[in-house]
Amino acid sequence: MNAMAGAVSRAVNVEDLRRAARRRLPRVVFDYIDGGADAEITLRENCRAFEAITFRPRCAVETPPSDLRTSVLGLPLSLPFLFAPVGSSRMFYPRGEEVAARVAGAAGTVYILSTLSGCRLEDVKKATQGHAWYQVYLCGGRDVAASTIGRARDAGFSALVVTIDTPVAGLRERDFRNGTKELLTRRPWPMLPYVGQFIARPRWLAQFIADGGLMTFPNVMLPEGPMLYTDVAAALEQSTVTWRDLDWIRDRWRGPIVVKGIHTSEDARRAVDAGASALVVSNHGGRQLDGVPPTLRVLPEVLAAVNGRVEVLVDGGIRRGSDVVKALCLGARAVLIGRAYAYGLGAGGGPGVTRTVDILRTDIVRTLKLLGCPSIAELNRSYIEAPADWFNHTVAAAPGNWAR
Numbered sequence: 001m002n003a004m005a006g007a008v009s010r011a012v013n014v015e016d017l018r019r020a021a022r023r024r025l026p027r028v029v030f031d032y033i034d035g036g037a038d039a040e041i042t043l044r045e046n047c048r049a050f051e052a053i054t055f056r057p058r059c060a061v062e063t064p065p066s067d068l069r070t071s072v073l074g075l076p077l078s079l080p081f082l083f084a085p086v087g088s089s090r091m092f093y094p095r096g097e098e099v100a101a102r103v104a105g106a107a108g109t110v111y112i113l114s115t116l117s118g119c120r121l122e123d124v125k126k127a128t129q130g131h132a133w134y135q136v137y138l139c140g141g142r143d144v145a146a147s148t149i150g151r152a153r154d155a156g157f158s159a160l161v162v163t164i165d166t167p168v169a170g171l172r173e174r175d176f177r178n179g180t181k182e183l184l185t186r187r188p189w190p191m192l193p194y195v196g197q198f199i200a201r202p203r204w205l206a207q208f209i210a211d212g213g214l215m216t217f218p219n220v221m222l223p224e225g226p227m228l229y230t231d232v233a234a235a236l237e238q239s240t241v242t243w244r245d246l247d248w249i250r251d252r253w254r255g256p257i258v259v260k261g262i263h264t265s266e267d268a269r270r271a272v273d274a275g276a277s278a279l280v281v282s283n284h285g286g287r288q289l290d291g292v293p294p295t296l297r298v299l300p301e302v303l304a305a306v307n308g309r310v311e312v313l314v315d316g317g318i319r320r321g322s323d324v325v326k327a328l329c330l331g332a333r334a335v336l337i338g339r340a341y342a343y344g345l346g347a348g349g350g351p352g353v354t355r356t357v358d359i360l361r362t363d364i365v366r367t368l369k370l371l372g373c374p375s376i377a378e379l380n381r382s383y384i385e386a387p388a389d390w391f392n393h394t395v396a397a398a399p400g401n402w403a404r
């Protein structure tokens with residue numbers, strides 16, 4: 001067993017996988033996963049918010065085998081967590097999106113593929129025996145997006161996830177410090193100060209080269225070919241999704257639409273009115289607007305606004321099974337995990353992602369038993385104590401305030 005495989009199999013928690021990923025990946029790649037926007041306040045708060053919730057267990061009760069099954073948008077899932085869209089996963093491990101999708105399917109859950117993926121969406125769908133959703137950015141303009149949406153439908157993706165929090169890429173300061181801009185020039189002199197981080201990770205470098213080197217974006221097919229890595233930032237800026245685009249997207253997709261990036265009750269109502277089938281309360285894992293509240297804190301407000309009309313999912317800061325349980329107790333239908341599986345992928349490919357799933361699954365089972373709750377379907381607010389002010393919702397803004 002090589003050192004990496006050993007580190008993966010010995011990982012007791014997600015933090016162990018994070019450390020193993022830091023040892024295998026060049027700094028610029030690890031920090032791309034690990035970092036957040038600006039001062040990383042929201043990134044930290046997303047995790048810290050889980051500490052504000054405490055459990056109220058029921059002791060000395062029977063603990064039958066725990067039932068983790070649920071359904072999201074009518075799809076049966078074996079686990080209450082889905083795989084969030086994580087762009088550029090192919091930089092973490094050869095054919096990273098296919099590898100992660102395969103593990104998600106084997107575990108009985110949904111893999112959500114980012115538009116900014118290094119693998120063709122058809123290949124990713126083929127790699128999983130489970131359901132996959134496609135997360136769309138309108139990069140390259142409407143014609144390019146329309147053709148990708150058609151491809152996703154033909155390939156068998158069962159829902160379209162529209163991310164609304166990325167009118168421009170957030171300022172990820174670590175990326176600047178690690179020379180992302182200079183490295184993408186591919187010119188020797190600007191790159192020189194930053195190449196040492198690759199030489200320090202020969203195993204990753206060999207696998208990266210064998211996988212074809214710097215990935216392109218085969219799901220953003222421009223007239224001249226797949227979008228290049230150097231063009232992502234500009235493409236995101238030119239492809240802001242607005243509420244008006246949702247009608248256009250719905251006409252092309254003709255299936256369930258999940259709106260991801262809900263930060264407030266106002267936008268939650270707006271998304272439901274625009275025809276969303278489900279929402280994801282998400283701040284992009286603290287990678288976009290720094291200083292927004294942690295998602296867990298926003299979840300009760302969004303649930304109250306939506307009032308059962310659509311399913312509400314949440315992501316951000318989930319590193320333990322007990323975090324998943326807390327979000328479900330608050331009323332989330334299910335959660336998305338992002339970095340938790342990205343660390344596993346970066347640490348050791350498929351076995352690393354499988355380790356993430358195993359850690360979270362056994363955590364959830366243990367937490368249910370310790371709570372005295374037989375199934376995730378029976379989790380509710382009575383199993384937790386949460387700060388009272390999380391439930392003091394401000395009245396929604398008048399529709400006039402929504403016009404932008």
Ligand SMILES: Cc1cc2nc3c(=O)[nH]c(=O)nc-3n(C[C@H](O)[C@H](O)[C@H](O)COP(=O)(O)O)c2cc1C
Nearest residue numbers: 033084085086087114163284285315316317338339
């Ligand atoms: C490296 C990385 C890349 C991401 N790329 C995308 C993306 O392409 N599209 C998207 O909607 N969200 C993207 N996200 C956000 C995730 O979907 C998710 O909202 C976030 O990771 C949840 O927070 P967590 O990482 O703390 O679990 C990305 C997150 C990470 C860490």
